[in-house]
Amino acid sequence: MATPEELAVIEKAKVLMVGAGGIGCELLKTLALTGFKDIHLIDLDTIEVSNLNRQFLFRKQHVGQSKAKVARDAVLKFKPDIKIEAHHANVKNSDFDVEFFKQFNVVLNGLDNVDARRHVNRLCLAAGVPLVESGSTGYLGQVTVHVKDQTECYECQTKELPKTYPVCTITNTPSKPVHCIVWAKDLLFARLFGDRNQSSDLIVHTNDRTSSAATADTDFFNIKDGETPESYACRVFDGVFGDNIEVALRNEETWKSRKRPRPLYICEVYSDAKKPRIDGSCNSPDGNDKHTASAARILGLSNPQEVWTVRDSANVFLKALELLLNTRQKDIGSLVFDKDDQLAMEFVTAAANLRSSCFDIPMQSLFEAKGIAGNIVHAIATTNAIISGLIVLEAIKLLMGNLDDCRTTYCLEYPRRKMLLMPAELSAPKSSCYVCSQSTLLLEVNTTMTRLREVVEKIVRGQLSVNSPMISQGPCLIYETGDDLEEDMVTQYNQNLEKFLDSLPAPIVDGSILSIEDFQQEFTCHLQIKHREIFDEEKEPDNMVLSGKLSTTRDQALPGSVQLTAVADNVSIHAVDDDDEVILIDEVAKQDLKRKVLDEESVIVCGKRQRTEVS
Amino acid sequence: MEEVAVEALTEQEAAVYDRQIRVWGVEAQRRLSRAHVLVIGMSNVLTELCKNIVLAGIGSLTLMEDAPSVSTVMNTSFLIPVEQIESDKSFLTECAESLKDFNPMVHVTVEKGSLEEKPDDFLNNFDVVVVGRSLLKYRMHVNSLCRKRGPKIAFLSVDCRGPLGEIFIDLQTHTYVLKAKENVPHSLQNLVYCSLEEAIAARWDRLPKKTTKLFYAMRIMEDFEQSNSRLPGQVTLDDLASVLDTRKRLCESQGMPETLVPDKLLHRLLYAEAREHPPVCAILGGILGQELLKVLSGKGEPLKNFFFFDPMDGKGITEEIPRPDDTPIIMQSAEIEI
Numbered sequence A: 001m002a003t004p005e006e007l008a009v010i011e012k013a014k015v016l017m018v019g020a021g022g023i024g025c026e027l028l029k030t031l032a033l034t035g036f037k038d039i040h041l042i043d044l045d046t047i048e049v050s051n052l053n054r055q056f057l058f059r060k061q062h063v064g065q066s067k068a069k070v071a072r073d074a075v076l077k078f079k080p081d082i083k084i085e086a087h088h089a090n091v092k093n094s095d096f097d098v099e100f101f102k103q104f105n106v107v108l109n110g111l112d113n114v115d116a117r118r119h120v121n122r123l124c125l126a127a128g129v130p131l132v133e134s135g136s137t138g139y140l141g142q143v144t145v146h147v148k149d150q151t152e153c154y155e156c157q158t159k160e161l162p163k164t165y166p167v168c169t170i171t172n173t174p175s176k177p178v179h180c181i182v183w184a185k186d187l188l189f190a191r192l193f194g195d196r197n198q199s200s201d202l203i204v205h206t207n208d209r210t211s212s213a214a215t216a217d218t219d220f221f222n223i224k225d226g227e228t229p230e231s232y233a234c235r236v237f238d239g240v241f242g243d244n245i246e247v248a249l250r251n252e253e254t255w256k257s258r259k260r261p262r263p264l265y266i267c268e269v270y271s272d273a274k275k276p277r278i279d280g281s282c283n284s285p286d287g288n289d290k291h292t293a294s295a296a297r298i299l300g301l302s303n304p305q306e307v308w309t310v311r312d313s314a315n316v317f318l319k320a321l322e323l324l325l326n327t328r329q330k331d332i333g334s335l336v337f338d339k340d341d342q343l344a345m346e347f348v349t350a351a352a353n354l355r356s357s358c359f360d361i362p363m364q365s366l367f368e369a370k371g372i373a374g375n376i377v378h379a380i381a382t383t384n385a386i387i388s389g390l391i392v393l394e395a396i397k398l399l400m401g402n403l404d405d406c407r408t409t410y411c412l413e414y415p416r417r418k419m420l421l422m423p424a425e426l427s428a429p430k431s432s433c434y435v436c437s438q439s440t441l442l443l444e445v446n447t448t449m450t451r452l453r454e455v456v457e458k459i460v461r462g463q464l465s466v467n468s469p470m471i472s473q474g475p476c477l478i479y480e481t482g483d484d485l486e487e488d489m490v491t492q493y494n495q496n497l498e499k500f501l502d503s504l505p506a507p508i509v510d511g512s513i514l515s516i517e518d519f520q521q522e523f524t525c526h527l528q529i530k531h532r533e534i535f536d537e538e539k540e541p542d543n544m545v546l547s548g549k550l551s552t553t554r555d556q557a558l559p560g561s562v563q564l565t566a567v568a569d570n571v572s573i574h575a576v577d578d579d580d581e582v583i584l585i586d587e588v589a590k591q592d593l594k595r596k597v598l599d600e601e602s603v604i605v606c607g608k609r610q611r612t613e614v615s
Numbered sequence B: 001m002e003e004v005a006v007e008a009l010t011e012q013e014a015a016v017y018d019r020q021i022r023v024w025g026v027e028a029q030r031r032l033s034r035a036h037v038l039v040i041g042m043s044n045v046l047t048e049l050c051k052n053i054v055l056a057g058i059g060s061l062t063l064m065e066d067a068p069s070v071s072t073v074m075n076t077s078f079l080i081p082v083e084q085i086e087s088d089k090s091f092l093t094e095c096a097e098s099l100k101d102f103n104p105m106v107h108v109t110v111e112k113g114s115l116e117e118k119p120d121d122f123l124n125n126f127d128v129v130v131v132g133r134s135l136l137k138y139r140m141h142v143n144s145l146c147r148k149r150g151p152k153i154a155f156l157s158v159d160c161r162g163p164l165g166e167i168f169i170d171l172q173t174h175t176y177v178l179k180a181k182e183n184v185p186h187s188l189q190n191l192v193y194c195s196l197e198e199a200i201a202a203r204w205d206r207l208p209k210k211t212t213k214l215f216y217a218m219r220i221m222e223d224f225e226q227s228n229s230r231l232p233g234q235v236t237l238d239d240l241a242s243v244l245d246t247r248k249r250l251c252e253s254q255g256m257p258e259t260l261v262p263d264k265l266l267h268r269l270l271y272a273e274a275r276e277h278p279p280v281c282a283i284l285g286g287i288l289g290q291e292l293l294k295v296l297s298g299k300g301e302p303l304k305n306f307f308f309f310d311p312m313d314g315k316g317i318t319e320e321i322p323r324p325d326d327t328p329i330i331m332q333s334a335e336i337e338i
């Protein structure tokens, strides 16, 4: 029950919810029960079976339908007298411009990725609408408030992007299960079934150029005349787990400080027995369905939690490869790995395990491998319910004009200083923020060796999340996107994309300053270029380094406020899955969060304002 | 809990529960699917709880209307479509049908009649009994029945009064696995809880100074309701003067100054009357659900033994309230290496 004053603003408020997933379902229900009457809801996704354990507005029969629309219909059933407008669309769609955002009193995010969060952050800043941001993973969650010029914006804290691994770790020196899984899906799978022109080599070339791996041969992965799928599968096996590792071993330098891997050949796996004659026709009823075709099931390996032996893995590898060749002929050459493609996932698990066994890395179950390969977010209903309650409480404070009472709240798995829900005060905007304070960013790049395309893709779109960029240097337009461009301009821009930075019509050299604008986001930022010749391939795989130009004065925090940067970073950062709400990728990060919360205990100011309970 | 042969989850279970199995593991999921929960009474916060544990995939949920002593306003529930409100089915039957629909793999049933009419061993059918807002006497009674019937029946209670909330947990004895930390391997932890009766008998002047004021405020409300024959929640701001008298009497007898519990806090509790604040119900239902899952799965340390939430300061606080005797801490943890 809200107070009459609260209820008055709640009933008049027009709110925008972005995301109708785990947090979104809970939030829409809680908003409706609290008395909100005018709600817009945007979500691009459709419902999947794995949503049903927590996205309680959805039922099995809704799988495949729009989340936004089904959620609206479900809530209207118990609250028919309110207005809910559902948009089955991407929030980055140009319909949702600054004008659209301006009609709302508050925006509530229940999103699953950093890119969309940044986009909404910029639109909220441009429209001057307060934003309640949220995220959850497992038992952990966070809710916070962003108000233009008053608090930090979502991008004041630098966000780590999803982890990427140096190519040579993946191709030559894996040391963790994830390295082998990335190798199996991004290199091997792509090489065998995807577009071969796009995929990179499976192995880093040795110093000894004459003895490169057999798999480097462009023809290696082609099926030879008269070769059966089975013998092809065996040849690939020996090539990637045997010969390739032999070649890698020749690079003595690499193994001075590392454990030497052991090549694995088919004949060793089956030395004491014949290869099992696998019955189970490829034309069995479930042989063709993308979601049910399964080599593991044919082999009697029905428990996805079980870790296969090397022999099991070899069996699955051979069988899955054979099945893929036989049942997906049309798609070979254009298959893209999808964690929900059962056969593809089995193949990747088997291949990753075989590679793990060569490198003495623990093997993984199909279930675990799927989690790693798909970057699946751990998610439970209870945390999302708690988060939805916290979001509504913050929204009410904002609508009442009590920004001073707003908090960032951390939802913890175990109490810290007796608290399971831990509030912290909001921070002031950071003057070094390139989004809300328009500070200049610094881009270190080799201007003679880097094409404009790489800067646009990796930096402007990738790291800065600019949706439809316009890039200029002084009065010269260098690049622009949009539907209404003249044809000759499009040609010109496409040519520019392929040029090296220093040979553009308006050359980009050391000291150049670029303006990057996005009209939809009403976003502008400035990029100062610093020419640099050499980059560390391991640590700087993009061959570019983007950094915030540090302001000379220290940021002024709100009086008494604390900077929970470490915690905030971990909890609102890594985005991940396709259907989920948030954040932390792994156990390590979770432990990290817990430790940091603990470490920061002494500085967290909670409920500093005691007036609340003093009569 | 009886031992059932370890078996793989069905494909349907594996698909639906995929994301949560990544949080608590298959073994915990199996234990959940064998757990039986009894919920007595119905309110917004209890519907939140029921939703959460049904989605999580417990074995069975039994709803029971008992607690003759409850006054709760439920204008709307997300469990019941408006068109069905006037139907001839009972409210609980409607709730049960809706919950079944959330997750067809959970058995949801309604138990008719009150606890008093049930045979002595009725509670033995359950691993957990949850009671909503009800008279203190009633909650203590159910708690003691759980203790009499078996050492393993957990008792939980929850009350949401306007924006303020309280959860109490008595697991009797509970063993859980403490995850390995640096240098310390997995170990079994053993907790010994006290009953609600024991917990609230603790003398206030012996409790830690920082104990949340809401703990005392709830005891004052209970005392007032009990001694004035009011149903819980059947109070208004008109009762403020009498409630302040109750505060005076209790604080004096407990050796504490009246200022222990601010007027404002009692004011807010009275203003709430029988209403519940939906966002706070979501929070309490989430915390309670989460703790219940920890209890049933044997994974992770459950809450000891009270939880309070007040949106005014935004803190969700756990309080260990000990027995009144000399036992300084109610929870004894004995480490056993596995």
Ligand SMILES: [Zn+2]
Pocket: A152, A153, A154, A155, A156, A157, A429, A430, A433, A434, A435, A436, A437
């Ligand atoms: Zn900012």
